[in-house]
Amino acid sequence: MNRVWLQIAELVVAQSDQDEITLQADGMVMMILSISIVAALAIFCTVRILREKSPSEHHHVPLDIDTHDVER
Amino acid sequence: MTDVSQNAEGHDAPKREHWGSKLGVILAVAGSAVGLGNFLRFPGQAVNNGGGAFMVPYIISFLILGIPICWCEWTMGRLGGRFGQNNGPGVMYSLWRRGPAKAIGAMTLFIPVVVYMYYVFIEAWCLYYAYHFFKGTFAATFASAVEGIDPANQGEVVDAVVGASGAFFGNAVSSEKNGGILSSGSMLWMVLICFVVNFAIIYRGVTRGIETFCKIAMPLLIGCAVIILIRALTLDGISKGLGFMWNPDWAALKNPQVWLAASGQIFFTLSVGFGLILCYSSYLRENDDVVLTSLSASSTNEFCEVVLGGMIVVPTAFLFLGASAASQGTFGLGFVTMPSIMYFMPGGNFFGGMWFGLLFLAAVTSSLSMLQPAIAFLEDGFGLRRSGSVLMLGVITAIGALGPLYYTRKLIGLDHTDFWCNFMMIIAATCQVLLFGWIIGAERGCREMNRGADFNVPRFMPVMIRWITPGFLIVILGSWAYMNAPGYLRGMSPTIQGSQAARSVYAGAIGDHFSDEGLSEEMLGVRVDEIVGASADPESLPGWLEDRRVEADAARTVAEEDASVARSVFILLAIFYLSLLVLSDIACRNRIGKTIAKAEAAGVALGD
Numbered sequence: 001m002n003r004v005w006l007q008i009a010e011l012v013v014a015q016s017d018q019d020e021i022t023l024q025a026d027g028m029v030m031m032i033l034s035i036s037i038v039a040a041l042a043i044f045c046t047v048r049i050l051r052e053k054s055p056s057e058h059h060h061v062p063l064d065i066d067t068h069d070v071e072r
Numbered sequence: 073m074t075d076v077s078q079n080a081e082g083h084d085a086p087k088r089e090h091w092g093s094k095l096g097v098i099l100a101v102a103g104s105a106v107g108l109g110n111f112l113r114f115p116g117q118a119v120n121n122g123g124g125a126f127m128v129p130y131i132i133s134f135l136i137l138g139i140p141i142c143w144c145e146w147t148m149g150r151l152g153g154r155f156g157q158n159n160g161p162g163v164m165y166s167l168w169r170r171g172p173a174k175a176i177g178a179m180t181l182f183i184p185v186v187v188y189m190y191y192v193f194i195e196a197w198c199l200y201y202a203y204h205f206f207k208g209t210f211a212a213t214f215a216s217a218v219e220g221i222d223p224a225n226q227g228e229v230v231d232a233v234v235g236a237s238g239a240f241f242g243n244a245v246s247s248e249k250n251g252g253i254l255s256s257g258s259m260l261w262m263v264l265i266c267f268v269v270n271f272a273i274i275y276r277g278v279t280r281g282i283e284t285f286c287k288i289a290m291p292l293l294i295g296c297a298v299i300i301l302i303r304a305l306t307l308d309g310i311s312k313g314l315g316f317m318w319n320p321d322w323a324a325l326k327n328p329q330v331w332l333a334a335s336g337q338i339f340f341t342l343s344v345g346f347g348l349i350l351c352y353s354s355y356l357r358e359n360d361d362v363v364l365t366s367l368s369a370s371s372t373n374e375f376c377e378v379v380l381g382g383m384i385v386v387p388t389a390f391l392f393l394g395a396s397a398a399s400q401g402t403f404g405l406g407f408v409t410m411p412s413i414m415y416f417m418p419g420g421n422f423f424g425g426m427w428f429g430l431l432f433l434a435a436v437t438s439s440l441s442m443l444q445p446a447i448a449f450l451e452d453g454f455g456l457r458r459s460g461s462v463l464m465l466g467v468i469t470a471i472g473a474l475g476p477l478y479y480t481r482k483l484i485g486l487d488h489t490d491f492w493c494n495f496m497m498i499i500a501a502t503c504q505v506l507l508f509g510w511i512i513g514a515e516r517g518c519r520e521m522n523r524g525a526d527f528n529v530p531r532f533m534p535v536m537i538r539w540i541t542p543g544f545l546i547v548i549l550g551s552w553a554y555m556n557a558p559g560y561l562r563g564m565s566p567t568i569q570g571s572q573a574a575r576s577v578y579a580g581a582i583g584d585h586f587s588d589e590g591l592s593e594e595m596l597g598v599r600v601d602e603i604v605g606a607s608a609d610p611e612s613l614p615g616w617l618e619d620r621r622v623e624a625d626a627a628r629t630v631a632e633e634d635a636s637v638a639r640s641v642f643i644l645l646a647i648f649y650l651s652l653l654v655l656s657d658i659a660c661r662n663r664i665g666k667t668i669a670k671a672e673a674a675g676v677a678l679g680d
Contacts, residue, residue, distance in 0.1 A: 021390075022315045030318055034131070052364075
């Protein structure tokens with residue numbers, strides 16, 4: 001949890017930093033790699049769920065037909 | 073398929089609820105995990121712990137900590153559901169008929185209920201901010217703050233906007249004085265609205281309430297976040313912000329604290345150990361797939377965190393406000409920096425309202441998951457009807473929420489409650505994994521995990537669950553306690569806190585007085601000890617320091633009050649946990665125990 005009141009008091013704008021920083025090649029690689037891993041996992045799960053048969057398709061329950069055999 | 077829960081309770085019992093669809097349970101669990109931590113905590117942690125390099129320990133932690141714990145919890149929850157249990161104590165007791173199971177179960181009740189007591193307050197902030205963005209209050213506040221400042225002087229404009237944003241937050245949450253919320257009105261209304269919304273949804277039940285809401289809220293939340301993401305990525309110069317967030321500092325990987333921060337983030341973002349996965353998964357049917365469902369919920373959470381959370385807040389904050397503003401903690405980023413960014417962003421009112429609207433939705437889906445475990449406990453353990461359990465929990469949480477709502481100075485009530493809940497979460501998760509790996513048995517547990525699964529868990533999973541994951545958790549628990557507990561324990565001592573506050577006032581004056589000597593911090597400490605003593609409560613002071621006595625005494629009084637509040641929070645939490653433990657024991661000996669016995673008589677067992 002953050003002590004916002006202290007952070008606000010310490011807030012110093014470092015505008016000069018902005019001019020020095022840009023997305024470097026290794027930053028780009030890490031960004032794309034991280035997003036790809038997470039997105040690939042999410043897509044994999046989505047595809048598996050969509051491909052899965054609904055329960056009614058693969059659970060075959062015996063038909064409950066009353067033939068009245070016992071009564072006779 | 074046999075409805076075991078019905079067997080367990082007999083024909084007179086109401087039919088137990090189940091999730092209506094797999095998508096519903098995935099979105100509900102993902103909704104419970106997706107919250108402010110994804111959009112605000114994650115980027116803050118990443119940028120302060122090596123940027124892109126943070127993702128190395130983060131992904132490793134996800135693989136060896138996050139996924140296995142989730143699978144364990146989902147499996148235990150589904151097993152507990154077969155014994156007719158949808159509540160933490162019941163699930164734990166059905167898996168292990170020993171006293172410690174009740175203690176672990178009581179933790180899974182305690183954590184969500186107590187977190188809800190302050191989380192509803194944060195949920196209200198989001199609603200309050202969304203309302204004021206759409207109303208135009210922020211635009212007017214910022215316009216007034218920059219009035220008279222030359223727009224060419226960007227630094228001053230930024231300072232004024234961030235200052236105004238900080239002041240707005242301070243007023244909104246009353247961070248300067250206790251009791252401000254209860255007397256101000258507007259924030260109190262937001263809290264009441266949040267309470268009503270949460271309990272109205274939870275009253276409708278698992279399928280018609282939680283599942284239906286999450287099926288609407290989660291796509292809406294992700295849709296809003298994608299729109300804001302597109303807006304952020306199309307800003308001029310955003311590559312600078314992305315560079316600030318993602319450029320890796322490989323040296324950070326040598327720092328153990330970075331690894332702990334990454335594993336802690338994974339732990340908290342997936343809401344493991346919380347009790348809510350146990351509760352939600354207990355509504356699954358016997359052969360519902362826990363492996364794929366758990367992985368889907370986790371991956372949805374990770375998508376929201378890395379793709380959406382990692383690309384919006386810090387890059388835009390850096391672009392508009394600079395490095396310091398982009399490196400804030402969760403609340404600073406969320407409620408001070410983000411509103412400031414909206415001033416500079418074209419269409420800021422609309423995007424600001426949308427941003428806080430999505431945070432509100434994320435908070436509601438999380439809140440629902442915090443309420444359901446206790447509702448299920450009251451229903452399963454004491455036979456209360458839905459209306460009765462909702463009403464009782466509403467009263468309990470409303471009383472509990474008064475503490476964080478009243479003690480808002482420095483957010484002390486919220487801060488300390490959050491700390492002890494986080495601490496207990498790690499303990500609960502460790503106990504659950506140990507129970508799964510050693511009491512149920514990792515091999516048997518993994519066989520149960522694979523029941524009905526679209527694909528089986530990897531063959532090394534039993535070893536992972538038995539040794540690696542609990543070992544990792546124990547390291548996190550020890551490190552977390554070592555790094556944080558001493559500070560929080562000191563924070564509960566009025567004497568220590570009072571002395572420190574008074575000393576800091578005197579130290580400022582003494583530093584000014586001896587400024588010619590250029591005292592180092594260490595030397596300043598020595599000089600303060602000489603003049604005012606360790607307790608900073610001297611009988612006599614030098615003439616030049618005497619006029620600071622009133623200020624120091626006032627600081628001491630405030631600090632002592634805050635420490636007393638922190639101590640009271642700890643005592644009340646301990647009493648609440650013990651009460652839940654007693655209730656769990658009573659329920660397990662009576663209604664829960666009988667339901668489990670009936671399930672066993674009907675042939676339900678833990679498996680081979």
